[in-house]
Amino acid sequence: MVTLEQLRRNDAVCTYIRKADESLCALGYTEHSFAHVTRVAEVAGYILETLEHDPHDVELVKIAGYLHDIGNLVNRVDHSQSGAVMAFRILTELGMDADDVATVVTAIGNHDEGTGVPVNPVAAALIIADKTDVRRTRVRNPDITAFDMHDRVNYSVEKSLVRINRSHSLLKLKLSVDTRFSSVMDYFEIFMNRMILCRKAAAKLGLEFRLIINEQQLI
Secondary structure, three states: OOOHHHHHOOHHHHHHHHHHHHHHHHHOOOOOOHHHHHHHHHHHHHHHHHOOOOHHHHHHHHHHHHHOOHHHHOOOOOHHHHHHHHHHHHHHHOOOOHHHHHHHHHHHHOOOOOOOOOOOHHHHHHHHHHHOOOOHHHOOOOOHHHOOHHHHHHHHEEEEEEEEOOOOOEEEEEEEEOOOOOOHHHHHHHHHHHHHHHHHHHHHOOOEEEEEEOOEEOO
């Protein structure tokens, strides 16, 4: 079986991730490089592992998380579909089983809030892991006075935590937000569609989604 560790050591994969992030940097986007894809892989794996899914699927969702943004190398528009095609080629050439390739490609192709649907548990876990990665360290702009709204919202998030409760009935996104830089309403203005998709993804996994900001439940 192709593993996440194998992909981490693959020179071509590392190049695609790095170059894709360079393109987004030029366009003014927040960080989408190794820190982001590693976090997404870890959180997605945590979700399926906690829900006691097969370890094989846990590994597949980690792979999907690590590769999910390589389509930005082609263009930001439709990057989920471009990334799915790229992942298909990479994983096929590495000898991954066709059924596993299909699972990873489906998840990557459905992770964007514009067109994505949580069609299976792997896709659902990837969606949640990706859309909940909001944090100060994703902001590249060194000049606070020149922040756009995405910069302000990400910079305001001092702590972000995804947790599933013991009874496996709730998935919580807990944020600590410094309101000196961004209001809670700013978060909703730019991330509402993402939170709606997270709620759908959580439902696919048999969970209710909760958004908690500064200890106040908002969704």
